[in-house]
Amino acid sequence: ESYDTTDVAIIGAGxxxxxxxxxxxxxxxxxxxxxxxxxxxxxxxxxxxxxxxVHLEACGxxxxxxxxxxxxxxxxxxxxxGRDTAIDFRDxxxxxxxxxxxxxxxxxxxxxxxxxxxAGAVVEFDTRVxxxxxxxxxxxxxxxxxxxERRSLRAQFVLDASGxxxxxxxxxxxxxxxxxxxxxxxxxxxxxxxxxxxHDREKILIGLHPTHPGIWYWLIPFQRGRASLGVVGDRxxxxxxxxxxGERLWHFVHAEPRLAGLLTNAAAIRDIGCLEGYSADVRxxxxxxxxxxxxxxxxxxPVFSSGVTIALDSALRAVPLVERQLxxxxxxxxxxxxxxxxxxxxxxxxxxxxxxxGRLPRIIFNEQQTPRIRAMISSVxxxxxxxxxxxxxxxxxxxxxxxxxxxxxxxxxxxSEVG
Ligand code: FAD
Numbered sequence: 029e030s031y032d033t034t035d036v037a038i039i040g041a042g043x044x045x046x047x048x049x050x051x052x053x054x055x056x057x058x059x060x061x062x063x064x065x066x067x068x069x070x071x072x073x074x075x076x077x078x079x080x081x082v083h084l085e086a087c088g089x090x091x092x093x094x095x096x097x098x099x100x101x102x103x104x105x106x107x108x109x110g111r112d113t114a115i116d117f118r119d120x121x122x123x124x125x126x127x128x129x130x131x132x133x134x135x136x137x138x139x140x141x142x143x144x145x146x147a148g149a150v151v152e153f154d155t156r157v158x159x160x161x162x163x164x165x166x167x168x169x170x171x172x173x174x175x176x177e178r179r180s181l182r183a184q185f186v187l188d189a190s191g192x193x194x195x196x197x198x199x200x201x202x203x204x205x206x207x208x209x210x211x212x213x214x215x216x217x218x219x220x221x222x223x224x225x226x227h228d229r230e231k232i233l234i235g236l237h238p239t240h241p242g243i244w245y246w247l248i249p250f251q252r253g254r255a256s257l258g259v260v261g262d263r264x265x266x267x268x269x270x271x272x273x274g275e276r277l278w279h280f281v282h283a284e285p286r287l288a289g290l291l292t293n294a295a296a297i298r299d300i301g302c303l304e305g306y307s308a309d310v311r312x313x314x315x316x317x318x319x320x321x322x323x324x325x326x327x328x329x330p331v332f333s334s335g336v337t338i339a340l341d342s343a344l345r346a347v348p349l350v351e352r353q354l355x356x357x358x359x360x361x362x363x364x365x366x367x368x369x370x371x372x373x374x375x376x377x378x379x380x381x382x383x384x385x386g387r388l389p390r391i392i393f394n395e396q397q398t399p400r401i402r403a404m405i406s407s408v409x410x411x412x413x414x415x416x417x418x419x420x421x422x423x424x425x426x427x428x429x430x431x432x433x434x435x436x437x438x439x440x441x442x443x444s445e446v447g
Contacts, residue, residue: 031180034060034150036350037169038187039157039196042071044322044339045189046140051087051347053148057354060181061149062171064156064193067141068134071191072215072303074256075101075232075248075333076128078117079411083340087347092143096136098129099251100230104333104409106392107286108236113393114228121403122412130232130248130256132217160186160199160318167317184317185350189343191323197310200318206307208329208380211242212266213303214277215258220249221293232333235284240265242384243280244331245287254297257281260330263304273300306330313369314361319346326373329380337411338376342369372414378424379408387432394435401431 036052038045041063053059084090105114118126129136145151152171158178159170168182188196197203227233229249237243243261250256259266259280270276277300282288308327313320322339345365353359382388391397391405404420404427413421420427 031182033182034058035183035354036185036187037062037181037183038189040190040193040324041067041141041151042137042189042191042322042339043140043336044343046137046144047083047087047089047340047343048187048189048321048347049144049149050089050147051344052350053144054088055351057351059149061144061151062155062157063151063153066153068138071133071137072301073335074133075130077333077337077411078125078128079337080128080340081125083344086344088147089140089143092139093136096131096139097251098131098136099249100127101130101232102127103231105228105231105233107233108389108393109238110285111393113395114231115392115406115409117406117410119399119403119406120410120412121407121418122415124412126410130250132250157195160196162200162316162318164316184354186318187321187346188318188324189321192306194308194324196318196320197324200315202310202312204309204311206309208307210305210307211260212263213258213260213330214266214273215256215301216277216296217298218255218257218291218294218296219253220255220291221253222290224290227290235287236389237280237284245280245284247287273302313366319361319365321346328373328376331383332376332379332409334376334411338373341372345369375408375413375421375424378428382428387428390432390435397431
């Protein structure tokens with residue numbers, strides 16, 4: 029049998045795979061990225077968080093991304109029954125950048141993987157990973173190429189960055205259901221034709237349905253007058269709203285006054301996408317000769333746009349450990365990778381729980397907090413979910429509980445009875 033060899037094999041060329049590949053290739057390791065699709069390809073996950081910028085810089089891909097001229101983003105705006113409020117990431121508690129971008133992922137991901145290639149990584153598109161043999165020293169993959177031909181790739185370490193492909197979760201039997209409820213998202217891209225001086229294109233706009241608990245929207249403006257538009261909710265409620273996904277999405281948009289007003293002249297420029305049951309988890313994020321990055325490991329929920337941030341964070345945490353292990357060091361993947369990564373993810377999870385049970389909307393729409401408290405909330409929403417100096421990181425649940433209580437229960441979004 030013929031086989032190829034490399035130092036590090038990476039499954040998937042999304043942000044996690046590209047960041048890991050760029051970093052490792054710059055350190056002089058032989059890196060091979062295996063990508064099932066052909067780029068550019070569509071992906072959901074278009075609103076980034078400022079914390080991302082730190083990671084892009086660390087793997088040397090910030091300039092490649094900058095060259096895309098993406099729509100700047102400095103915060104999140106929220107609307108519910110005619111009440112508007114916003115969190116500005118520049119007013120935040122943690123150090124670090126206070127702005128980022130909103131990106132069409134086809135272009136963004138293409139730029140990142142091209143940057144990784146320029147750093148020396150070899151990328152094989154149109155090639156999918158079909159089988160995996162774990163081994164502490166010589167893990168191997170079976171690849172299926174564009175014409176269906178199979179071959180083996182032996183590495184010293186495998187990083188799974190296959191996102192929703194969840195390759196090693198399946199092949200190494202690690203999958204475990206998420207504790208989050210299964211929800212459904214309908215989305216499209218529009219030529220938005222927004223003509224409203226009050227509309228701030230530098231913020232993602234999150235809307236809450238005026239009466240339906242648990243239904244919320246995103247509007248993510250891009251460059252050149254385009255935007256991403258989506259609605260999230262439980263499947264039954266979404267399905268009842270129309271005969272097909274397009275009807276359902278627009279039914280809900282028309283039901284939310286601010287979005288309906290902004291998008292009066294909008295025209296859809298791609299088919300409606302639908303993703304369901306995207307929350308997922310694994311029992312472990314590592315094993316003999318491998319580790320799981322980004323969505324290939326755990327995915328929570330889209331509401332705070334944390335997906336790409338967690339993907340990049342996981343990649344940048346793993347790569348120095350891979351380098352050390354290949355140099356002969358003993359690495360404790362649990363202590364050095366999984367536990368610290370999961371601490372930040374747990375912060376986001378507390379915020380996701382607080383979003384759906386109504387505590388967080390209550391906090392966000394009540395602007396009575398001191399600027400310092402507001403800045404602590406802003407920091408987490410900006411992606412600084414690992415900064416233990418922030419009380420809303422170190423003791424998320426307790427702090428969210430007491431703050432929500434202090435905000436009272438008057439006129440708060442009816443998102444709480446979800447489920
Ligand atoms: P991906 O970007 O998914 O890349 C994985 C790659 O692996 C793909 O290119 C795929 O083709 C490849 N692959 C899969 N299987 C194989 C195989 N067998 N062999 C070879 N290659 C394979 N995140 C945000 O940050 N902001 C948002 O606003 C946001 N909105 C979201 C909205 C919704 C409705 C959902 C569901 C998610 C959202 N996310 C958001 C999350 C975001 O989409 C992901 O977290 C992010 O794309 C993960 O990046 P990744 O690098 O882990 O994987």
